[in-house]
Amino acid sequence: MLWKKTDNHPTAATNCNVDESENLALNKTTSQLNPFLRNKWGADRAVDGQHSDLSSEGGQCTVSAYGKSTAEWRVDLEGVFNIQYIFVQYRTNNMVWDENHPNTGTFMGFSIYISNTTKKEEGMLCFKDTNYTRDTIPNPFTIPCRIFGRYVIYFNNRTHPPFPSGYSMFAYNDLCEVEVYGCPALDSIGEDCPSPCPDNCLQGQCDDIHGTCVTCLDGYGGQRCDQKCTDNTFGPNCTNTHSNCSDGGQCDHADGGCSHGCDNSTHDGYASCPSNRYGNNCQENCSINCKDPERCDKITGHCEGGCQVGWKGSRCDRKEASDQSPTSSSEYHLSPEVIYSIGAMFIVTIVIIIILIIKIRGMKRHSRENNRKDNDEHVTKTEASYDFYDTIPDDYFGYHVLAEVPKISTYGVLHENQNPSVALDVNKLNV
Template identity: 50%
Template sequence: MYICYSVSNMKSGAALIYFLCEISLIGKIAEAYENLALRKPTWQQHWYTYKYSYPPDKAVDGKFSSRSPYGGQCTVSGNYKRTATWRVDLGKFLNIHHITIYYRTDNLPWGPDNGYTTRFLGFSLFISNTTNKDDGYLCFKDTNYTRDTIPSNITIECIKHGRYVIYYNERLPGVTYPDGYSTYAYNELCEVQVYGCPSFVIFGENCTFPCPQTCREERCSIVDGTCFGCIAGQKGSRCEQFCDGGKFGQNCAHSCGLCFGNEQCHHINGSCLNGCDRGYYGDRCTQACSEGWYGYNCLDMCDVNCGERTRCDRKTGQCQNGCQAGWKDTKCDKKCDGGKFGLNCAQSCGVCLDKEQCHLNYIGKPCQMMLICQALHSAECLTYHLLNKETAGMNFYHPHKNSAFIFAPFTKTPADPARKTNCASLTEVKVAEDVGGEEINTWEKTIFNRFSKKTETELQLCQNTIKAE
């Protein structure tokens, strides 16, 4: 903040120094920037109307050679008021650098003996986007000056954007003010100059540089072009950088979702440019996979053979609570093999034809596509069926009476032993309804057809193993 004192307030040696300060510093700044308040609309809270008129626009008419109201260049507020407010409307939001105030002196030497010092003490200065000072930014509030030290001309640096510059002072009842303060509040302003650029999108001493377009509303510091805020997706003093580090949006305040490969999301809208990582979906990859789905972008379905059907880890697809009978591996997508079947592939197959792998989860039909036990191993097959408690009473081709093959329907008791077959007519075997059977289904017919294609030697072997009761 620049403060320059009037000559009459200083002793001779110091006076010259401070006078030069005002000439060189303020003069240079004033030349660089434009007086935005000159002849702009004004308003004040209380008018002084006795005998003379001192309207508020006198403070922006560009004239202050006479610092007395009688010179017609100053505004004066009403007497005996507890608050005093004056403002100028710049017409639009502008880029402001500093404000200079020339207070009433009555053209008398300024100092503790000048009665108007007491009225200037304690003032405040605001820049606002509305006519209400409380909506704006407090540029300055006097809390230190005394009648001996307050200058009649004061320049306050306030680098802000705004439309209204508001001067305010108060002497409220019940409040104790410092010694030297007047009893009532006044605004006795001979000139208020607001220096800055005629547009809020330019900066520099000569107002020649455009603010970065990445600044929010293209507003920047009038001094160095630093932004007062960035548009969504940008950061940095001049908003020259994209949001990163897993952030996006306004002020880079929002967190990215789970993008593929932990990539940075779009700096403005947060979308994942290459899709989602495992377990998530949606434009921003913030939604976890719904039940039954997993993987990148949740495009893979959990295997139906999971222990809890279609329930698996949303990232890896690993089934919960193991697998259904006949399936294995973490995703339950591999059939039992190696002569195993059933839940957890923990059961051992019987002796299937051609040593084929048994059915993956048929407890009662352990030999897939060839359930009829080989004749030479019929005793072992029979023992498996009859002694395995898990297969007792289930559907299977039931060898009966030593090695004789007799097709038995579903029953918890042995099939009628009188019902027997001969190897030559295996393809024509039907299950008689009178023993509670069902028509041989397509799958079973396939088995018989396959068996019927065995060589004559095998059929002869089969016939030789059949024994009558």
Template identity: 45%
Template sequence: MNCVALLLCCNWAILLSSTVQGYENLALKKKAWQSNLDDFYYNGSDLVYLGAHLAVDGRKENLALNGRQCARSSTGQTAEWRVDLQRIFSIQSIFIQYMTDNRVWGLGNVYYSSFLGFSVYISNTTNKEDGVLCFRDTKYSGVTIPNPVNITCPHHGRYVIYYNNRTHKPYPDGYSAFVWTALCEVEVYGCSTPGYYGENCSIPCPQNCRQRRCHITEGTCLGYRCATGYRGIMCNDECPSGFYGHDCKESCSTHCIVSGTCDRVTGQCIGGCKAGWKESKCDTMCSDGTFGKNCTEQCGECLGKETCDHVNGTCVLGCNTGYQGTTCTEGGQS
């Protein structure tokens, strides 16, 4: 190995050791899948298939096709590989060791051209488009593309997806005309215990983060998603008076008995509703024929069976024959 290559490897080793410290490889021995057929080689007596699982077997000492430590699919216009972490984890970084055939990495290596242009996603489904794009190569060349590569991507997800394609000509200089997976190891580092963050995953996420999910290094609630009734990057600010719900975006009803005052979580009016309104949020007018506090009063004999005012029971058009008063409840006796 020449001095430049050795220096590059050492620099990457330093970067990796500092990046993954305190985090667990969540992908080790997990179920993996790759598009296209598994590639294979003939060992003199048998066909040896290079299945997707070889990229999460924990081995990356032999980076050759026949080393039995690397996954590789058959060639195509697209190549996709993914690992199922089996549940949603808090992820910090993703390490990828691409196949080298145990040769010095760079322009003289046959594999660099099929690595160029790759992208990595974290998703809660097997569809990469449902997830977040962690990285897409748009600037590397055969001289500059590193191998291995470490991608910092602090997100929550169940699937980590590697993708590459050659579907839109012309391709940039150095790109192969086809792609395959050729992944010797993919390591996904993060916290194995939900609800924690920090270098050693030892600090509890703020209790008001929604689903107790927070940024793996900073502890901020992801996407500022707070439990109902709270807001702020750490979700420790209660909704101000007059507001409630997710991110405190809902306004308390003006029909609460104390206008605009309600429970910050549910929106339920504290003390009940003003006359003419009902339900816990006081957002529903009394049904026809009823009025007053809690809508428990019955309308009187309004003219033509018209309904009364939902607040005070007044018959706007007057009373049926034989009745009188603003609510048409007086009279009616023979």
């Protein structure tokens, strides 16, 4: 059995003795997806071996950021191990753990993955809570998880509302301690892991209790991989079969190869040739001159559907004879349809050119006539202006010969009339 998952705690009868096994996670490298702002609650707090103070201020617990929809924490065991079970202690703030505890809702729904990479998707799901409620979820929690792996990953999420009853709105990984127990070597079995796995187990991995291999090396089968493949079977766990060796003999138990070659239409003795190959061990290429290029019978190489124009033979590898020299110009004759098309295009082109010439000439003629008309109108206007000036009388612009104005002696006037009022009038006149 590769791995086992139950609701019961592991016992000495089915697992390595916990008291005598090593905590594989102790002080190993850790990381978390959404750490809190302060380093005092770092991911390493969960593997420091301390969980006497389960509060956030005790310095022994990891605390993740608030308000996140996913929470993820992992420890690197720094090697692939035969894991037995995992111990998880969640943060309680040193309060009684029951249905009224505020952290039960954040613990519910968590998962544990075992992986050989840092990605949980590339590993195996060890445990996922789908049934616990606030008043039934245990803390601390011991999880049987018999899987080979390097990374132990704690995961929780709140990404698909509505959530089950009792769940918190956000996800957290407030872990005070995570301990991983199992055999520290891949090649050990038994209650205290003293015995090596069978020789033909792939990568030396086997069930820690019974010694059955996870999978076998190529060419071997059986629970302990101690049976050599027979009856034309080969590969890991003897799961591949074929009967294509040319002499009808047994193929190689590991890779399926044939000591005296393979039948036609097969590749490496067991796989059918690809569509563009044929022959013994698929060594020949189908002709590119097949009507369907590079597709032929996998045994004979005969083209499927005949040959392309100019080729003949069952494999389309011979060129058809020609009555004319390859360099003769008649080899490159044009079909009547092409000639008709070229002729029509030529005629249309000529007609278009003629129409353009006629239009250009008409435009030039029209332009010259407009210029001549404009010149005639200008000359007519100029002559008309000269005739107008000839008809104007001499006094049209108001010029007249002025007569001599007689001078009046104011002195004589003043002395001829001594009337003051008259003199006054004369003064006004002089003004």
